[in-house]
Structures are given as structure tokens and as C-alpha cells.
Amino acid sequence: MVQVNNQQLKIRVKFKKVGRLQYISHLDLVRTMNKIIVRAGLPLWYTEGFNPKPKMVFAAPLSIGTESKTEYMDIRLSEYIEPEVVKSKLNENMTDEMQVLDAYYPETKFTDLKWLSYTFVIKTEGADALLVERCGAALAEEELWVLKSTKSGEAMVDIRPLVRSAVCVLDGDLLRINAHLSADPSSFLNPEYIIKLLRGKCGILSNGDLTSEWYSIMRERAYLDDMTEFR
Amino acid sequence: MKENNFSSVLKSVQKPGRYIGGEYNSVMKDKRDVKCRFAFAFPDTYEIGMSNLGVRILYDVINKDKDVWCERVYAPWTDMKEKMEQYSVPLTAVESGDPLSAFDMVAFSLQYELCYTTVLSMIKLAGFPIWARERGEECPIIIGGGPCVYNAEPVAEFFDLINIGEGEEVLLEICRLYIKMKEEGRYSRTDFLREASHIEGVYIPSLYDVSYNEDGTIKEYRSLYDDVPAKIRKRIIADMDKAPYPEKLVMPYIETVHDRIVLEVYRGCIRGCRFCQAGMVYRPIREKSPETLCKQARCLFDNTGYDEISLISLSISDYSELPKLTDDLLSWTDDAHVSLSLPSLRIDSFSEELMQKVSSVRTGGITFAPEAGTQRLRDVINKNVTEEDLMRSVGIAFRGGKSNVKLYFMNGLPTETLEDIEGIAALSKKVIDEYFLLPKQQRPRGIGVTISVACFVPKPFTPFQWEKQDSFDTLLEKQAHLKSCITDKRIRYTYHDAKVSLIEAVLARGDRRLAPAIAYAVEVGATFDAWDEYFDYDRWISSFEKAGVDPAFYTTRGFGLDEILPWDIIDIGVTKAFLRRERDKAYEGKTTPSCAEHCSGCGANKLGGKNRWCK
Numbered sequence: 122m123v124q125v126n127n128q129q130l131k132i133r134v135k136f137k138k139v140g141r142l143q144y145i146s147h148l149d150l151v152r153t154m155n156k157i158i159v160r161a162g163l164p165l166w167y168t169e170g171f172n173p174k175p176k177m178v179f180a181a182p183l184s185i186g187t188e189s190k191t192e193y194m195d196i197r198l199s200e201y202i203e204p205e206v207v208k209s210k211l212n213e214n215m216t217d218e219m220q221v222l223d224a225y226y227p228e229t230k231f232t233d234l235k236w237l238s239y240t241f242v243i244k245t246e247g248a249d250a251l252l253v254e255r256c257g258a259a260l261a262e263e264e265l266w267v268l269k270s271t272k273s274g275e276a277m278v279d280i281r282p283l284v285r286s287a288v289c290v291l292d293g294d295l296l297r298i299n300a301h302l303s304a305d306p307s308s309f310l311n312p313e314y315i316i317k318l319l320r321g322k323c324g325i326l327s328n329g330d331l332t333s334e335w336y337s338i339m340r341e342r343a344y345l346d347d348m349t350e351f352r
Numbered sequence: 353m354k355e356n357n358f359s360s361v362l363k364s365v366q367k368p369g370r371y372i373g374g375e376y377n378s379v380m381k382d383k384r385d386v387k388c389r390f391a392f393a394f395p396d397t398y399e400i401g402m403s404n405l406g407v408r409i410l411y412d413v414i415n416k417d418k419d420v421w422c423e424r425v426y427a428p429w430t431d432m433k434e435k436m437e438q439y440s441v442p443l444t445a446v447e448s449g450d451p452l453s454a455f456d457m458v459a460f461s462l463q464y465e466l467c468y469t470t471v472l473s474m475i476k477l478a479g480f481p482i483w484a485r486e487r488g489e490e491c492p493i494i495i496g497g498g499p500c501v502y503n504a505e506p507v508a509e510f511f512d513l514i515n516i517g518e519g520e521e522v523l524l525e526i527c528r529l530y531i532k533m534k535e536e537g538r539y540s541r542t543d544f545l546r547e548a549s550h551i552e553g554v555y556i557p558s559l560y561d562v563s564y565n566e567d568g569t570i571k572e573y574r575s576l577y578d579d580v581p582a583k584i585r586k587r588i589i590a591d592m593d594k595a596p597y598p599e600k601l602v603m604p605y606i607e608t609v610h611d612r613i614v615l616e617v618y619r620g621c622i623r624g625c626r627f628c629q630a631g632m633v634y635r636p637i638r639e640k641s642p643e644t645l646c647k648q649a650r651c652l653f654d655n656t657g658y659d660e661i662s663l664i665s666l667s668i669s670d671y672s673e674l675p676k677l678t679d680d681l682l683s684w685t686d687d688a689h690v691s692l693s694l695p696s697l698r699i700d701s702f703s704e705e706l707m708q709k710v711s712s713v714r715t716g717g718i719t720f721a722p723e724a725g726t727q728r729l730r731d732v733i734n735k736n737v738t739e740e741d742l743m744r745s746v747g748i749a750f751r752g753g754k755s756n757v758k759l760y761f762m763n764g765l766p767t768e769t770l771e772d773i774e775g776i777a778a779l780s781k782k783v784i785d786e787y788f789l790l791p792k793q794q795r796p797r798g799i800g801v802t803i804s805v806a807c808f809v810p811k812p813f814t815p816f817q818w819e820k821q822d823s824f825d826t827l828l829e830k831q832a833h834l835k836s837c838i839t840d841k842r843i844r845y846t847y848h849d850a851k852v853s854l855i856e857a858v859l860a861r862g863d864r865r866l867a868p869a870i871a872y873a874v875e876v877g878a879t880f881d882a883w884d885e886y887f888d889y890d891r892w893i894s895s896f897e898k899a900g901v902d903p904a905f906y907t908t909r910g911f912g913l914d915e916i917l918p919w920d921i922i923d924i925g926v927t928k929a930f931l932r933r934e935r936d937k938a939y940e941g942k943t944t945p946s947c948a949e950h951c952s953g954c955g956a957n958k959l960g961g962k963n964r965w966c967k
């Protein structure tokens with residue numbers, strides 16, 4: 122029998138959640154993932170006690186309306202299974218819009234994840250070079266005050282420290298923004314705040330016609346504090 | 353309903369996950385490869401529709417035919433409906449995202465009468481005329497099916513075709529006929545419907561003419577052609593062990609009402625509660641073998657990953673092999689972290705052993721349905737349970753740690769007196785007393801009894817189908833009286849809105865003259881009437897008035913024993929003579945034994961079907 126240490130029972134799963142699945146909440150994702158793992162026949166390790174729960178932990182939950190190419194989930198198994206097998210078994214039980222990209226033994230903690238990069242694609246009335254410039258300038262200001270929901274209700278918060286960088290470009294009639302935003306659990310920044318900020322300051326996405334204006338947000342990559350890639 | 357230009361709308365509505373599709377196990381086909389596109393429409397929200405067993409079964413059955421692609425459609429919630437109307441987005445199917453106009457057939461599942469307005473608003477949202485007679489060749493064939501069709505007369509003229517009875521075989525036969533006529537180049541809407549009327553279990557409302565007497569009662573139902581059957585006999589599946597059952601379930605991403613494996617254990621019911629429509633229209637009882645059920649359960653678990661299996665039937669403890677079934681299931685479910693649930697327990701067969709097996713009664717609560725407060729009235733309705741049964745059952749429940757007991761009753765049952773109503777309060781009090789009879793260390797903490805009292809609706813195809821419904825005022829008086837009888841703070845009393853029950857009775861017992869009223873109601877905005885927040889009594893009453901319908905004609909009047917009833921053109925197997933006998937026995941206070949004890953010759957045996965009781 123192969124000797125297995127506890128470390129090898131804990132597996133990190135990196136997956137994407139794109140397309141229509143952006144409309145699935147984090148809570149529903151957790152329920153769904155649980156069933157996927159059971160279908161895949163992976164022996165999840167259950168907590169002891171009256172109401173045993175499988176061990177599944179997620180990093181930086183996504184909110185509805187954001188797609189992602191870089192989601193992380195740690196699971197604990199009760200028997201040894203090679204990460205590659207975990208990956209292929211999970212993928213067989215998922216649809217195209219959610220697929221495992223990688224499975225491995227984690228060497229970092231989720232709390233090490235500090236920054237996430239996002240791409241925003243915005244279809245708004247009046248998208249031209251001038252608007253791009255105004256948006257760029259708005260995001261470059263010294264202070265970025267937005268009404269943010271916090272533990273103690275809504276409050277005006279300066280999110281400048283949570284926005285590491287933000288670059289705007291014009292791509293045909295679309296506005297494109299690449300940004301690095303805080304992923305730290307204590308100061309996580311929902312990317313929707315960038316939209317909110319620009320809506321308020323530059324008047325994007327406000328013609329009132331929901332079928333002519335739209336935006337999409339894609340979470341691209343994850344980083345450690347020194348901006349090397351989180352794994 | 354896909355692509356970027358709809359994303360802003362999706363972001364602006366509640367629970368956008370309702371509208372996206374893309375679920376694991378949903379069936380995708382290439383539309384160029386199929387000969388018939390079938391949309392299964394559920395006139396309620398995604399969460400409710402996805403939980404419906406009938407839809408799950410039929411979706412699977414139809415998709416097994418490679419020439420047919422069955423997709424699902426749900427009613428958009430009012431916030432989404434508003435947006436769709438604002439931006440002229442038609443109703444679409446979940447799988448392909450195509451509008452319903454791209455389909456050959458659209459079948460609605462009619463689960464409760466109050467969904468009728470939702471059906472019509474969906475037909476409108478799809479861009480079709482609501483009246484069958486106004487639809488042209490380009491419009492899909494609109495089908496109705498489900499429990500309400502045993503009297504579909506109030507909505508009959510909105511449907512091109514109605515499926516009476518179990519749909520597994522009929523729907524495919526309908527699709528095959530459609531494909532065949534198209535291939536042979538002899539399809540037209542009228543020719544197809546005429547030919548479909550020859551299929552057993554198919555009712556084509558437009559092929560019948562109804563006339564009325566001066567007093568408003570029905571004079572005659574006449575089929576327009578000799579080849580169209582005078583009466584439509586319901587279809588049943590003969591052998592439940594051989595009936596197709598899904599091996600996979602479409603896995604919703606968002607939480608649905610019954611988010612679990614549902615195992616249909618048998619169809620029909622051996623009891624004969626005299627108010628219960630399901631108990632009559634699903635006869636004869638046909639069981640599945642424990643072997644079949646275990647195989648289905650295991651397969652569904654492997655393909656879904658659900659952590660709960662619910663055993664479904666009208667009265668699960670009547671299943672003749674329940675101990676074997678639960679033992680076999682428990683041999684693997686515990687290890688797989690799967691729990692069993694039994695939603696329909698009878699008081700007279702509840703046992704300690706059963707309760708222990710059903711570990712999933714996690715909530716600390718348990719529900720029983722004595723239905724009436726006195727033995728006299730329970731005999732009238734043929735409920736066949738006693739006060740001792742109830743006390744024994746709640747005793748077991750208390751000792752097993754359940755501290756919340758929920759009891760279902762009905763107000764307005766035939767022959768009900770104030771004494772019967774007082775009996776409800778007294779019985780509930782006795783349940784509390786039973787708790788205190790237990791030694792202190794055996795009592796779970798925090799006793800609570802909830803009584804939920806519905807208003808009786810005399811349903812078609814029951815021994816009470818001729819009965820009158822209590823007037824609105826009488827029902828209110830009875831509700832108030834019961835309230836005054838309940839003095840114990842530990843008893844929580846909830847009751848149904850009598851206004852809802854009144855409208856339900858009109859829609860359940862109505863005839864074709866109601867259709868304009870339903871159409872009016874929809875015109876002035878009615879939809880989702882099954883939801884308290886959208887039910888509007890005054891709108892119904894004014895719609896009835898506009899259509900010249902007197903609701904009392906269908907409720908407090910009662911139907912004459914010799915009257916032609918709107919549902920007389922349907923043959924459910926059970927005879928009118930049997931229902932009449934049962935009605936007479938009710939008035940004599942005599943009970944009827946269950947089918948397991950004695951066959952009472954209800955007539956359902958003529959439908960055939962593999963079962964152990966029918967003589």
C-alpha cells in the first residue's frame with residue numbers, strides 16, 4: 122500500500138465559471154459543487170459530529186454577474202486520489218461553462234491571495250476616445266469615494282488603496298478596462314464598484330435601455346502580494 | 353434569451369439563475385436532426401416547475417425519441433415578464449433559447465386551477481392567440497395535461513388538444529402521428545386534430561358542441577363527427593415496473609422547491625377518502641416492485657449526487673413492501689450520506705421503526721392529516737383513522753424527539769356542524785395532553801402544535817362532486833368559531849383564505865362559459881394567482897360579472913344528482929354509480945374499506961393495469 126500523508130488528501134481545484142454561470146450565486150455554486158463531487162464518486166472527508174459536512178472551502182467568492190477563469194476550491198478527501206484523476210472525474214460531471222483547469226496539492230493559504238485581475242467590457246452610449254480618457258482619469262484620482270456596503274451598513278469609502286491599477290482602452294465601440302483589485306478577505310473589492318464609480322463620474326451605462334447597453338466582467342488571474350501568480 | 357444584449361436585463365431581475373438553462377443533464381439536440389420540437393411549459397416559476405415529478409418523467413420519455421426534442425419553459429416572474437414586454441422579447445425555451453414560435457407543440461402542465469391565468473399570460477407572451485379557434489397553421493399545437501384536466505372545461509377552448517390521464521405513451525403517440533402526417537404530406541391543423549382524437553386519452557375540445565338548458569345546467573355534449581368518441585377515456589400505464597423512469601435528472605443550479613431525488617413508489621391510492629380527487633382519478637393502484645425502485649434510486653443517485661431520496665405516492669405507508677424497500681435503500685444510503693424522506697404518512701400506520709428509518713425528518717417536526725375533528729365526520733369522509741391512532745402516532749413522534757406536530761384539517765365538509773369544528777380544537781388539545789402524559793425525561797423540549805385548516809372544495813370525480821360549497825360568510829363564521837375554541841397558547845392556528853377556495857371551486861367545477869371570464873382576468877393583468885401576493889379576489893369577481901357568470905351557480909348551488917356535469921365527457925374508469933353509492937354512504941355515516949381489504953367495485957378495474965387488488 123502506498124503511504125499517504127495528510128497533505129496529499131487536501132487538493133486544490135482551480136476552475137472556471139463562465140458564460141451563463143455568472144448568474145449563479147456563491148451559495149448555489151457551493152451546493153452544486155457538492156453534488157458534482159458526489160457524482161464524480163470522490164470520497165469527500167466529512168466533519169465529525171451530529172450533522173457531518175463535507176470539507177470544501179472556496180477562495181474569494183464571486184458575486185452574481187462576474188465570470189471567472191480563476192476560481193479556487195480546496196477539498197479534503199478521505200482516501201488518496203491523484204490530482205489528475207480528481208480533475209478528470211470532476212470535469213466529466215460538469216458542463217462546458219464550469220471546468221476544472223488544474224488540480225494540485227496547495228502550497229499556499231487562501232489568505233495569501235491578495236490581488237485579482239479583471240477585464241471589464243462595456244458597451245455604453247458615447248464610447249469614444251474622450252470617454253476613455255475621462256474614465257482613465259477618474260480611476261487615476263488620488264481618492265476614489267464610493268458608497269459601499271460594509272458590516273455596519275452603507276458608508277462612503279475611499280477604495281483607492283483597493284485599486285492597484287486600472288487601464289482603460291477603446292476597442293471598436295466597446296470600452297475595455299483591465300484592473301487589479303484587492304482580494305484580501307479583510308478588504309475585498311467587488312469589481313461592480315468600478316462600474317458604479319464610472320457610472321456616477323462619467324455617466325456610462327445610463328441611457329436606461331437595458332438591451333442597448335451592457336457590460337461584462339471577467340476575473341482573469343490571482344496574485345500574491347508581490348504580484349507573482351497565486352497558486 | 354442569451355448573449356450580451358440581454359445581460360443587463362438579467363442583471364436587473366431577481367434570481368437570474370431561473371432563466372439561464374445550461375444545467376447538467378439537460379438534453380441538447382441539434383434542431384436540424386429532429387422532426388418535432390416539443391416545449392414542455394410549466395405555468396409557474398422555475399423553482400416550482402423543476403420540482404415537478406410529472407415534468408421530469410415526461411421530459412425524459414419524450415427525449416428518448418430521437419426524432420423529438422423536448423425542451424422546458426417556465427413562467428417568467430413578474431419582474432422579468434415586465435422587462436420582456438418592455439423590450440418585446442418573446443417567451444423562450446430554456447435549452448435552445450428559441451422562441452416558442454419555433455416549436456411544433458407546446459404542452460402545458462395544469463397542476464392547480466389557479467395557474468390558469470399564468471398559462472394564458474404565457475401563451476400571450478409567446479405571441480399566440482389565446483383562443484384555439486383563432487390559431488393558424490403557423491402556430492404550434494397547444495396541449496394541456498396534468499391533474500386539472502379531469503375537468504378542463506373552463507380552459508378547454510384555450511387548448512388545441514388535451515391529454516387525459518398519464519402522458520408517457522400518449523404524448524409520444526401524438527408526436528409520432530404529427531411526424532407521420534407531415535412526412536406523408538397530409539398534415540393540416542384540423543386534419544391532425546381530428547385524427548389525434550382517435551388516440552385513447554386525447555380530447556380535442558373543438559370537436560364537441562355543448563348546449564345548455566334554460567336554468568343554466570348543461571343540456572348536451574355532442575361530438576361533431578361520428579368518428580370522434582362521445583366520451584374520452586383516460587390513459588394509464590399498465591405496468592409500473594416496465595414504465596420508463598428517468599435515469600438522470602436535470603440538475604438545477606439554483607435551489608428549487610424539491611431539490612432531491614423523487615422516487616415514485618406507486619400510482620393510485622387504496623383509500624377512498626371521499627373529498628379526495630387524486631384518490632379517485634389515479635385509480636387503479638399500481639405499485640412498482642422494491643427491486644425496480646432500488647435500481648432506480650441507485651441510478652439516480654449516481655447521476656445526480658443528491659443527498660436526499662423522497663419516496664412519493666399518495667399515501668406512502670400503504671405501500672405493501674415498504675419495510676423491504678426502506679431496508680434495501682438503507683443498506684447503502686447511510687454510507688453515501690443520503691437520507692430518506694417520506695412526505696405522506698398516515699396516522700394509522702406510523703411506527704417507531706418507520707420514524708427511525710426516516711432520518712431525514714430532521715426538522716424536529718412531523719405532519720399528520722386527521723382532516724376532521726370528530727369520528728362522526730371522519731366516517732362521513734371515509735378517512736378511516738381514529739383518535740387513538742392519532743394519539744399513538746404523536747406519542748411515538750414525541751418519544752422520538754419531535755416536538756412540533758402539524759395537523760391538517762378541513763372546514764366546510766358535508767354535514768359539518770359546530771360540534772365538528774369544536775372537535776378540531778379538542779383534538780389539538782389532546783395532542784398537547786399526550787405530550788404531558790410522557791415522563792418528563794422522555795419529552796422533547798418545546799411542544800408546539802400547528803393546525804392548518806383548509807376550506808373544502810367539492811372536486812369533480814369525487815363522491816362529493818355534487819355537494820355545495822359553504823358560502824363565504826359561513827366559512828368565515830366557522831373559522832372564527834374555531835379560533836374562539838382554541839385557548840391553549842401552544843396551539844398555532846392557520847387557515848386558508850376562503851376567497852381563494854371559492855375561486856378555486858368555481859374554476860374546478862366550471863364549464864366552458866367560464867373561459868371568457870378567465871380571459872378577461874388575464875386581460876386586466878391576472879397572472880400567478882396561485883401566489884398570495886398576486887391573487888386578487890375582486891378582479892375575479894368583476895371578471896365573472898363581465899362574462900355574465902354567477903359564481904354561486906358553481907359553489908353554493910350544488911349540482912343536482914341527475915344533472916349532466918361538465919366533466920361527464922371524461923371517463924376516469926371509476927363509475928358515476930360508484931361515486932353515487934359512496935355519497936349515499938357518506939350521508940349514512942358508513943365507511944368503505946380500502947382496496948387492500950376489499951374491492952368495492954369502483955369500475956377502475958376495466959382500465960386494466962397490473963395490480964393485486966382489483967377484482
Ligand code: SF4
Nearest residue numbers: 947951952954965966
Ligand atoms: S376496482 Fe376495486 S380494488 Fe380496484 S380500484 Fe376499484 S375498488 Fe379498488
